[in-house]
Amino acid sequence: MKINIYYGGRGIIDDPTLCVISQITTVLNELNVKVQQYNLYEQRNGITALPNTLKDADGVILASTVEWYGVGGYMMQFLDACWLYGDKDKIKSIYMAPVVMSTTHGEREGMMSLSSAWEMLGGMVCDGICGYIADTTRLENSSEYTKVIEKKTENFYRMINQKIPVLPASNQAVINKVSIAKSMDLTPQESEQLSEYASDDKFVRKQKEDLQELASIFRDKMGDDSTSGSSDEYVKILKKAFTPVAGISAKFKVAFLDNAKLKPVVIDVDNSKCDFRTGDEGDCDVVITSDQKVFEEILDGRITFQRAFMDGSVKMKGDFKLLRSMDQLFALKSE
Numbered sequence: 001m002k003i004n005i006y007y008g009g010r011g012i013i014d015d016p017t018l019c020v021i022s023q024i025t026t027v028l029n030e031l032n033v034k035v036q037q038y039n040l041y042e043q044r045n046g047i048t049a050l051p052n053t054l055k056d057a058d059g060v061i062l063a064s065t066v067e068w069y070g071v072g073g074y075m076m077q078f079l080d081a082c083w084l085y086g087d088k089d090k091i092k093s094i095y096m097a098p099v100v101m102s103t104t105h106g107e108r109e110g111m112m113s114l115s116s117a118w119e120m121l122g123g124m125v126c127d128g129i130c131g132y133i134a135d136t137t138r139l140e141n142s143s144e145y146t147k148v149i150e151k152k153t154e155n156f157y158r159m160i161n162q163k164i165p166v167l168p169a170s171n172q173a174v175i176n177k178v179s180i181a182k183s184m185d186l187t188p189q190e191s192e193q194l195s196e197y198a199s200d201d202k203f204v205r206k207q208k209e210d211l212q213e214l215a216s217i218f219r220d221k222m223g224d225d226s227t228s229g230s231s232d233e234y235v236k237i238l239k240k241a242f243t244p245v246a247g248i249s250a251k252f253k254v255a256f257l258d259n260a261k262l263k264p265v266v267i268d269v270d271n272s273k274c275d276f277r278t279g280d281e282g283d284c285d286v287v288i289t290s291d292q293k294v295f296e297e298i299l300d301g302r303i304t305f306q307r308a309f310m311d312g313s314v315k316m317k318g319d320f321k322l323l324r325s326m327d328q329l330f331a332l333k334s335e
Contacts (some may be wrong), residue, residue: 001160003028004057005037007049008064008075010129016063016101016133019140020149024061024099040074041123054094059126061146061158062114063099071100079117091123095166097156098128109184119171126159126166169185176280190233212258231263231278237299240263241330244272246331250285250322258291269329286318301332 009015019191025035032309036057054060064071082091096118100110107130115125117135129152133139142192158164166228213332227259252267268275290298294313305326308314 001032001058001157002034002036002056003059003061003160004053004062005035005061005063006040006075007037008040008072008078010041010067014136015065016103016131016136016139016161017063017099018151019136020101020129021061021063023099023146023149024153027150031154033157036148040078044074044077047074047090048081050078051082054086054090059095059097059156061097061116063112064100064114066100066104066106066110067102069106069159072260073114075243076166079114079121080177082121086121087324088122091121091231093124095124095126095160095178097152098130100128100130100282101232102130102132103134105132107258118169119169122172125169126156158273160239163168177205198306205227207230232267233296234265234299235276235278238267239274242274243329243331243333244274245325245328248322248325250319250325251281251283252286252288252322252326253281253284254288254290255280256292257267257289258293262292274329284318286316288314288316298334304332 005021007017007021009017011018021037022207024035036053037272038050038053043050062075063074066072070076072120096114097120098111098114099112101260102110111128111130115128118125139145170240249270252269253264254267255264256262264280265280266277266279266281290308290313294303294308298305298308298314303312303313306324311315316319
C-alpha cells in the first residue's frame with residue numbers, strides 16, 4: 001500500500017500540522033505502508049505537475065494549517081491542478097483523509113473545504129483530523145492526543161485495506177455537471193504533457209510575453225485606450241474616494257511594473273488628512289507594485305487591494321495590516 005501526504009503549510013517549526021503528520025507517518029510505517037510526503041511550499045514552482053504523483057497512490061492525506069483564513073493558497077493550487085490535469089478515473093479509486101490544524105480558528109471549515117473539493121474531484125473521503133492547537137508542545141507531549149491520532153490513522157488504513165465503500169455525496173455530482181469543454185477532453189498522457197508545460201517557468205513566461213506583445217499590437221491597431229490612464233488621473237480618483245480612518249498614519253507608494261513611463265503614485269495618510277502626489281519617493285511604509293491594468297481594475301471597484309494581493313496580482317513590501325487598510329481608506333465601488 002502507498003499513501004501520499006500533500007502538506008500545504010509553510011513548514012515553520014511550531015506548525016502543529018507537521019507534528020500530526022509525523023505521528024501519522026510513524027503509525028503507517030509500522031503497518032508496512034509506503035509513505036511519500038510532498039511539501040507544496042517547497043515544490044510551489046511545480047505544483048501543476050504533482051497530480052501525476054497520484055497514479056500509484058492508494059490513499060492521500062491533504063494536510064494544511066489555518067494560520068488566519070482558509071487552508072492556504074498552495075493547497076488550493078494543488079486541488080486546481082488535480083481538476084485541470086489529474087486523471088479523474090484514478091482519483092475515483094483514491095481514499096482521502098484531511099488533516100487541518102489551526103493556530104487561530106477555522107479548522108473545521110478548512111477540513112470541510114478539503115473534503116468537498118476531493119468529493120468534487122470524484123474521490124472518496126474518509127474521517128479526518130482537525131483541531132485547535134495554540135501550543136505545539138502540548139500536542140507532542142499528550143498521550144491522549146497521540147491515541148486519537150493513532151486510532152484515526154488505523155481507521156484510514158483499514159478503509160483502504162478492506163476497500164470499504166463510501167456513501168455517495170451530492171458534491172460528486174459536480175464532476176458530471178461542471179467539466180472542461182469537450183474540445184479540452186484530454187487523455188492521461190496529454191494531461192501529463194500539459195501539466196509539464198504549465199509547470200515550466202520559462203515556457204509560461206514566454207507565453208505571457210507573447211500574449212502581452214499581441215495585446216499591445218491589437219491596442220495600437222484598434223485605438224484601445226483602456227490602459228491609457230495617467231498617474232494624475234489615478235490621483236483624482238483616489239482623492240475623490242478617500243475616506244478618513246482614525247488611527248491610520250502611513251505613507252503608501254504604488255509603482256507600475258509594466259509601464260516604466262508611468263510615475264508612481266504616493267499616498268501620504270495622516271488620520272483625517274491625505275496628501276496625494278506622483279513621483280518616486282523613499283521611506284514609504286508600504287510599497288505596492290502592480291500592472292497598470294490591475295490597478296485600474298482596483299480603481300474601478302472590480303477587485304479590492306487585499307484580494308489582488310492574495311491572488312498574486314499585486315505585490316507589496318511593508319506592513320500587511322496597512323495594506324488591508326487601503327480598502328478602508330478608499331471606497332472604490334464599481335459603477
